[in-house]
Amino acid sequence: MIRKARYGNQRSYAAPFQRVAVVCTALWLGACGSSGAGSGKNGSGATSGAGTSSGNASSGGSSGSGGANSDTCTTSAEPGELVPVPAGDFTMGCNDAVDATCADDEKPMHTVSLVAFEIDRTEVTQAEYTGCVADGVCSPPTCAWNCDKSNFPASCIAWAQANAYCGWASERLPTEAEWEKAARGDQGGKYPWGNNQPDCTLSNMAGCGNEAMEVGSLAAGASPYGALDMAGNMVELVADWYDKAYYLSSPAADPAGPASGTRYGGRGGGFKSDAEFLRASKRDWYDTTDAGASLGFRCAR
Secondary structure, X not given: XXXXXXXXXXXXXXXXXXXXXXXXXXXXXXXXXXXXXXXXXXXXXXXXOOOOOOOOHHHOOOOOOOOOOOOEEEEEEOOOOEEEEOOEEEEEOOOOOOOOOOOHHHOOXXXXXXXXXXXXXXXXXXXXXXXXXXXXXXXXXOOOOOOOOOOOEOOOOOHHHHHHHHHHOOOEOOOHHHHHHHHHOOOOOOEOOEOOOOOOOOOOOOOOOOOOOOOOOOHHHOOOOOOOOOOOOOEEEEEEEOOOOHHHOOOOEXXXXXXXXXXXXXXXXXXXXXXXXXXXXXOEEEEOOOOOOOEEOOOEO
């Protein structure tokens, strides 16, 4: 389902970062998505592995919210470490010289030039997001969280919530182009680690446990710039509105996505995703209100 409410990129939330010592009363109990969220369908109807919280079983919907409880999550949270990505050209889009599964929206392969930027080394964690909630900037996730898994990826977070967190951390969501360069480097590799097919030592994907892992658990799957979990674990939100034909007219330097839209991009595949969705060039889309149990994010600046 496509909702036409536009959630702007809320970079106005940006504020000077300060260390947050938090003791917060959690509204979250149990593992996120424990009610059955995530049947393996995504916003575009393919097997990306990100469920939504819409309640629609056919799209991977959760059967309900987490509910209130008296448990307390305690965290001292700072935004995570970033890795630098140098300025320069890279190959964006599907490289059919190494990839036989190119989708139409990944074509044509083209050269993009980006200014230097930094991107989170891992996906944003529950502890980091909880710090933003405690500061009154972020709203709670849409499903229950297990407070013992503070270093696991934040999940059940909608696009506006991810934007709010990144602004709180004096960062922003990465563009599709930034995400793809950080994932594959400048040589057009099929996956973050190269062109070899994924397995459970490289990526937390379908068949590797059917649940999220602690962030940064699979060092062997690192990208050329040292970013972790960019294939599998969580499908990651990006800043751009999604347009399947965008590559036909996108600028060659620092593309920021279409000026408007009704759904945004997702990248990287999740813990329920097949290998096709782990490819660095693979594009996916979600409604602005989607907040699945394997839908997460990382920030950039």
